[in-house]
Amino acid sequence: MAPRREARSGLNAGRSSRRGNKSWLENYLDWRQLVTFLTDPRKLSLTAKLFIVLEIILNVIVIQIVPYTEIDWRAYMQEVEGFLNGTFDYSKLQGDTGPLVYPAGFVYIFSGLYYITSRGVNIKIAQYIFAALYVVMLTLVFRIYARTKKVPPYVLILMCCTSYRIHSIFVLRLFNDPIAMLLLYASINAFLDNRWYLGSVLYSLAVSIKMNILLFAPALLVAYLWTLGLLKTLIHLFICALIQLILGLPFLLENPVAYIKGAFDLSRVFEYKWTVNWRFLPEEVFVHSYLHISLLLLHVITLLYCAPVWITYVKSYAKLKHIGKELKPQLRKKEKVDMSTVSQLFVYPLFIANFVGIIFSRSLHYQFYIWYYHTLPYIAWCTDYQTVLRLTILGVIEWCWNTYPSTVYSSAALHLCHIILLYGILKNRSNNAKEK
Numbered sequence: 001m002a003p004r005r006e007a008r009s010g011l012n013a014g015r016s017s018r019r020g021n022k023s024w025l026e027n028y029l030d031w032r033q034l035v036t037f038l039t040d041p042r043k044l045s046l047t048a049k050l051f052i053v054l055e056i057i058l059n060v061i062v063i064q065i066v067p068y069t070e071i072d073w074r075a076y077m078q079e080v081e082g083f084l085n086g087t088f089d090y091s092k093l094q095g096d097t098g099p100l101v102y103p104a105g106f107v108y109i110f111s112g113l114y115y116i117t118s119r120g121v122n123i124k125i126a127q128y129i130f131a132a133l134y135v136v137m138l139t140l141v142f143r144i145y146a147r148t149k150k151v152p153p154y155v156l157i158l159m160c161c162t163s164y165r166i167h168s169i170f171v172l173r174l175f176n177d178p179i180a181m182l183l184l185y186a187s188i189n190a191f192l193d194n195r196w197y198l199g200s201v202l203y204s205l206a207v208s209i210k211m212n213i214l215l216f217a218p219a220l221l222v223a224y225l226w227t228l229g230l231l232k233t234l235i236h237l238f239i240c241a242l243i244q245l246i247l248g249l250p251f252l253l254e255n256p257v258a259y260i261k262g263a264f265d266l267s268r269v270f271e272y273k274w275t276v277n278w279r280f281l282p283e284e285v286f287v288h289s290y291l292h293i294s295l296l297l298l299h300v301i302t303l304l305y306c307a308p309v310w311i312t313y314v315k316s317y318a319k320l321k322h323i324g325k326e327l328k329p330q331l332r333k334k335e336k337v338d339m340s341t342v343s344q345l346f347v348y349p350l351f352i353a354n355f356v357g358i359i360f361s362r363s364l365h366y367q368f369y370i371w372y373y374h375t376l377p378y379i380a381w382c383t384d385y386q387t388v389l390r391l392t393i394l395g396v397i398e399w400c401w402n403t404y405p406s407t408v409y410s411s412a413a414l415h416l417c418h419i420i421l422l423y424g425i426l427k428n429r430s431n432n433a434k435e436k
Contacts, residue, residue, distance in 0.1 A: 038152070041149040072174070075096045084111055089251075101263070103210075104248040131170065134178065140185040180206045208247050222349060280409075280412045320345070347378065358372045382424075382425055384424065
């Protein structure tokens with residue numbers, strides 16, 4: 001009997017060992033799956049949903065716990081109140097911070113917020129509206145990254161969901177910049193979906209909120225010309241211009257000079273005390289016209305230097321899109337074509353054009369961080385730098401934008417990071433074009 005007991009005991013031990021091995025293997029596979037969700041760009045659409053939910057919770061916590069800080073909201077309400085009272089002369093629309101300097105779309109959007117928030121008094125409602133806008137914009141951003149499949153999910157989660165400054169711009173400051181960027185990302189999504197007319201409408205609406213959206217225009221013009229052709233490009237430019245005309249018509253009829261000068265003033269001088277990027281310069285140099293002209297020339301030269309690669313990218317984009325349309329009817333329902341490379345060909349010029357504009361801006365204020373924040377991971381991953389260096393650059397940029405007031409060191413560090421990223425992009429521009 002003893003041998004049988006020993007045999008049974010040995011059998012049970014073997015089974016326990018196998019169960020133990022299986023459990024270890026399952027844990028290992030589960031761990032690998034978790035790592036894959038965080039590191040594989042193809043898994044972003046799955047992980048993004050979870051972090052969108054977490055963002056909703058985080059924004060509610062921020063609104064409830066962190067005190068609201070008044071900067072421009074009251075001035076916005078004063079500016080649109082004049083319009084709502086029947087004043088259409090832009091030179092007479094003013095607030096505590098000075099005259100109205102945004103296009104007509106801003107007036108209409110914030111007029112709606114004026115009524116929703118009881119004439120701008122109910123700040124909590126405004127904060128929750130901006131929290132909702134933040135979630136919508138983040139969804140649009142994640143959708144672009146999911147289409148391009150270029151950046152690991154953990155990078156986007158670290159960048160897009162952890163920045164104090166970005167959350168502050170939305171729900172603690174209530175600036176108009178987030179609304180403009182939301183419309184911009186909506187337009188890019190429309191373009192990627194091949195809905196060009198909708199994309200043009202959304203893009204023009206974004207411009208009507210704030211002019212920084214024009215920094216994307218050089219690359220978008222290249223996309224129009226090499227994807228749609230000259231005739232359709234003219235049609236889309238007409239659509240963009242017509243929207244601006246319709247929105248601005250009441251003000252143009254009243255005082256066209258005041259509207260154009262106020263809403264599209266390219267010569268406006270920024271205040272030195274708010275600059276984030278030029279603090280290391282003396283104030284007399286900062287306001288000097290020679291600096292502004294030099295920055296404009298460098299901006300144009302850099303755009304011209306990048307343009308040949310953008311044309312190559314967009315031509316390839318148009319060609320591959322056409323091939324994809326031809327192949328689609330021949331594919332079975334379960335068969336899918338990976339269009340991530342195609343999407344990169346379109347997104348790359350837009351993000352880089354905006355980044356170049358940021359680098360050579362006459363001044364960057366704290367709310368301007370939203371102009372390019374969500375494109376930075378993509379830009380960093382367009383270089384051949386090691387991942388550690390990429391993350392370090394993004395971390396230093398975040399530190400620079402969270403240093404208040406800006407210092408000589410923070411502004412110099414910001415320029416250094418921008419230059420390193422630009423160098424990495426320009427260094428690889430020819431190689432990337434050949435790969436595409």
